[in-house]
Amino acid sequence: xxxxxxxGADMPExxxxxxxxxxxxxxxxxxxVYHLNIGQPDIQTPQVALDAVKNxxxxxxxxxxxxxxxxxxxxxxxxxxxxxxxxxxxxIIVTTGGSEALLFTLGxxxxxxxxxxxxxxxxxxxxxxxxxxxxxxxxxxxxxxQDFALPKIEDFEKLITPKTKAILxxxxxxxxxxxxxxxxxxxxxxLVLKHDIFLxxxxxxxxxxxxxxxHHSILSESGIDQNAIVIDSVSKRYSMCGARIGCIVSxxxxxxxxxxKYAQARLSSPTYALLASEAALDTPQSYxxxxxxxxxxxxxxxxxxxxxxxxxxxxxxxxxxxxxxxxPVANADHFAQWMLEKFSHNNETVMVAPASGFYSxxxxxxxxxxxxxxxxxxxxxxxxxxxxxALEAYSN
Amino acid sequence: xxxxxxxGADMPExxxxxxxxxxxxxxxxxxxVYHLNIGQPDIQTPQVALDAVKNxxxxxxxxxxxxxxxxxxxxxxxxxxxxxxxxxxxxIIVTTGGSEALLFTLGxxxxxxxxxxxxxxxxxxxxxxxxxxxxxxxxxxxxxxQDFALPKIEDFEKLITPKTKAILxxxxxxxxxxxxxxxxxxxxxxLVLKHDIFLxxxxxxxxxxxxxxxHHSILSESGIDQNAIVIDSVSKRYSMCGARIGCIVSxxxxxxxxxxKYAQARLSSPTYALLASEAALDTPQSYxxxxxxxxxxxxxxxxxxxxxxxxxxxxxxxxxxxxxxxxPVANADHFAQWMLEKFSHNNETVMVAPASGFYSxxxxxxxxxxxxxxxxxxxxxxxxxxxxxALEAYSN
Numbered sequence: 001x002x003x004x005x006x007x008g009a010d011m012p013e014x015x016x017x018x019x020x021x022x023x024x025x026x027x028x029x030x031x032x033v034y035h036l037n038i039g040q041p042d043i044q045t046p047q048v049a050l051d052a053v054k055n056x057x058x059x060x061x062x063x064x065x066x067x068x069x070x071x072x073x074x075x076x077x078x079x080x081x082x083x084x085x086x087x088x089x090x091x092i093i094v095t096t097g098g099s100e101a102l103l104f105t106l107g108x109x110x111x112x113x114x115x116x117x118x119x120x121x122x123x124x125x126x127x128x129x130x131x132x133x134x135x136x137x138x139x140x141x142x143x144x145x146q147d148f149a150l151p152k153i154e155d156f157e158k159l160i161t162p163k164t165k166a167i168l169x170x171x172x173x174x175x176x177x178x179x180x181x182x183x184x185x186x187x188x189x190x191l192v193l194k195h196d197i198f199l200x201x202x203x204x205x206x207x208x209x210x211x212x213x214x215h216h217s218i219l220s221e222s223g224i225d226q227n228a229i230v231i232d233s234v235s236k237r238y239s240m241c242g243a244r245i246g247c248i249v250s251x252x253x254x255x256x257x258x259x260x261k262y263a264q265a266r267l268s269s270p271t272y273a274l275l276a277s278e279a280a281l282d283t284p285q286s287y288x289x290x291x292x293x294x295x296x297x298x299x300x301x302x303x304x305x306x307x308x309x310x311x312x313x314x315x316x317x318x319x320x321x322x323x324x325x326x327x328p329v330a331n332a333d334h335f336a337q338w339m340l341e342k343f344s345h346n347n348e349t350v351m352v353a354p355a356s357g358f359y360s361x362x363x364x365x366x367x368x369x370x371x372x373x374x375x376x377x378x379x380x381x382x383x384x385x386x387x388x389x390a391l392e393a394y395s396n
Numbered sequence: 397x398x399x400x401x402x403x404g405a406d407m408p409e410x411x412x413x414x415x416x417x418x419x420x421x422x423x424x425x426x427x428x429v430y431h432l433n434i435g436q437p438d439i440q441t442p443q444v445a446l447d448a449v450k451n452x453x454x455x456x457x458x459x460x461x462x463x464x465x466x467x468x469x470x471x472x473x474x475x476x477x478x479x480x481x482x483x484x485x486x487x488i489i490v491t492t493g494g495s496e497a498l499l500f501t502l503g504x505x506x507x508x509x510x511x512x513x514x515x516x517x518x519x520x521x522x523x524x525x526x527x528x529x530x531x532x533x534x535x536x537x538x539x540x541x542q543d544f545a546l547p548k549i550e551d552f553e554k555l556i557t558p559k560t561k562a563i564l565x566x567x568x569x570x571x572x573x574x575x576x577x578x579x580x581x582x583x584x585x586x587l588v589l590k591h592d593i594f595l596x597x598x599x600x601x602x603x604x605x606x607x608x609x610x611h612h613s614i615l616s617e618s619g620i621d622q623n624a625i626v627i628d629s630v631s632k633r634y635s636m637c638g639a640r641i642g643c644i645v646s647x648x649x650x651x652x653x654x655x656x657k658y659a660q661a662r663l664s665s666p667t668y669a670l671l672a673s674e675a676a677l678d679t680p681q682s683y684x685x686x687x688x689x690x691x692x693x694x695x696x697x698x699x700x701x702x703x704x705x706x707x708x709x710x711x712x713x714x715x716x717x718x719x720x721x722x723x724p725v726a727n728a729d730h731f732a733q734w735m736l737e738k739f740s741h742n743n744e745t746v747m748v749a750p751a752s753g754f755y756s757x758x759x760x761x762x763x764x765x766x767x768x769x770x771x772x773x774x775x776x777x778x779x780x781x782x783x784x785x786a787l788e789a790y791s792n
Contacts (some may be wrong), residue, residue, distance in 0.1 A: 129662030242667030265524030270666035271638030
């Protein structure tokens with residue numbers, strides 16, 4: 001019998017999905033499960049995007065242009081300009097989700113055995129995309145006690161080797177909710193310029209920033225045109241996770257030319273989703289204002305409620321819709337599974353993502369969980385109450 | 397300035413798209429271009445698929461299940477059963493196009509530096525997916541003089557090394573139009589069993605077989621459950637190239653589990669396209685009957701017309717909608733570009749795909765082109781007339 005490869009064996013299981021069978025089982029047993037485990041917002045997709053698909057007049061569902069149509073990329077460039085990032089349509093490659101944007105980027109700048117440095121905890125699938133490309137993730141620890149702020153630059157420098165091709169950040173961060181300041185971005189800029197490496201910023205949560213703070217894109221910095229690559233996606237911005245449309249933005253011509261070759265190899269992004277994504281750019285500002293107001297309210301509710309739990313540590317997120325909580329348990333993987341398998345209160349329980357899957361350093365984050373505040377306030381209050389009850393029961 | 401990687405540099409430009417700027421230029425100069433260069437059918441997408449999207453009631457465009465919904469995979473299993481392939485829903489992973497299906501498959505069975513053997517000429521993007529996975533394509537020549545039949549098994553055996561992980565075939569073939577017989581499939585079966593390697597069959601053109609011959613899937617063979625992996629797609633079957641939905645089908649559990657991890661890393665296939673693809677399974681048989689009748693007619697027309705051109709060699713395709721023609725020119729790349737740049741007749745010209753991009757052996761196929769018969773009969777007749785005139789003018 002022919003065998004799978006080492007790479008195939010090394011591909012990680014999704015930490016968010018590992019517990020899914022237990023959740024399904026709980027549901028079969030009549031238990032209601034509150035899902036704080038996955039970044040699937042309950043927010044309605046903008047009507048203008050939904051309508052573009054419902055009213056489509058396609059008769060032959062043809063390939064789209066590999067890099068995205070000129071008109072869509074023009075409109076995207078307009079969106080970035082409005083957000084303080086001056087780019088042109090030919091500095092954009094449209095991709096099938098942010099996932100593909102990162103996959104193409106890594107494929108364009110790394111060879112087998114190369115390294116990328118990522119502050120951890122980080123979005124778990126960065127591991128998968130790295131393994132798929134045959135490269136190694138070099139984690140640099142950010143701490144819950146510093147709210148997951150940027151690690152010290154000298155700590156980054158200690159990790160840089162001739163194999164280091166890039167530093168990858170997620171800003172605002174999944175799973176931390178941390179928003180890098182202008183000063184932190186400028187420190188990273190100096191670092192990548194000094195070492196002549198790339199700076200990749202996953203900015204898919206750009207719109208989700210709170211407390212009046214501004215998001216600072218790496219592309220709004222001057223002097224790193226050749227180093228800066230932004231990963232973007234419509235998934236969170238417009239609550240269009242199922243569209244699978246994203247893009248790569250860079251002023252580095254070689255990056256655009258090389259990622260284009262990857263885009264051509266897979267021919268096209270999904271045509272219906274492109275219709276929706278292009279139309280979504282006409283979403284009125286009021287939509288975002290309401291969404292942000294809702295998320296601020298959810299975040300405040302969640303953090304307030306969590307802080308009432310004894311011996312639980314949580315940092316207040318400034319962006320995205322996640323937070324990391326440190327629990328008074330030794331093994332959050334076990335606890336999360338236990339909540340689905342053994343715990344319920346009035347036939348309800350809660351599903352969270354154990355944070356260990358967001359760390360690449362073995363043994364890190366064992367007592368942490370990621371909570372996505374993608375449910376309404378009432379559900380969040382009940383979820384945290386369930387978490388509190390579960391922690392009490394678990395410790396007995 | 398940071399550099400792209402060797403892998404990025406090695407990614408091939410799409411041979412089908414290399415000439416696009418010349419075609420665009422011709423159009424700007426008022427020349428009508430007949431497109432025989434790309435496998436984008438002009439056939440209408442089944443109404444039932446179009447309607448499923450137009451009548452959708454989605455309000456939150458959420459992620460789909462990474463491996464495809466249970467109901468879609470159940471229906472797909474039903475489709476395969478109807479086509480003589482007995483598989484269950486848990487032997488199917490739904491992917492974002494056939495492209496992703498092959499990418500995940502190669503990622504699951506190969507490590508850096510491994511080899512796959514492919515009869516050439518082959519679908520050009522197999523090169524790109526191989527480079528993206530850090531593996532080497534080992535070509536085995538099939539000849540136009542044998543209508544691109546399966547090369548001799550002893551020639552395959554000469555190429556097998558400890559690094560050989562799979563043989564990849566496309567059946568019926570793009571770009572050859574060749575349909576492997578049951579006997580040829582059985583020879584390959586014996587070969588992969590003997591050497592304990594995988595047999596990957598890209599069967600996306602399964603429906604497009606002519607002259608009453610039956611398509612013989614590798615999965616309808618018994619005894620190679622652990623070796624056989626089928627790559628499939630809705631793109632050609634339902635003229636839904638822009639959907640970007642495909643799948644991996646295998647009875648090998650490890651393959652399914654491993655490709656699932658890749659599917660989870662990219663979260664989801666496009667949700668709207670999944671709606672269309674599931675609905676497309678209800679396309680009435682009459683649709684296919686008409687489409688096949690149309691393609692047979694087109695093929696016969698094309699081959700008849702081509703055979704009238706002196707010193708042109710062409711093999712009659714038994715499937716798919718391509719053929720390879722050998723031209724009385726030294727360099728078909730140059731000739732194809734010349735037809736777009738320098739030639740026109742009554743303000744019309746024709747675009748073909750130089751076949752060199754479908755060969756991995758340097759220098760092979762230099763005098764060949766691939767013709768996709770995806771246009772109506774009238775356009776095909778005019779296209780071949782233009783080709784004939786161009787050849788005459790070119791030789792002077």
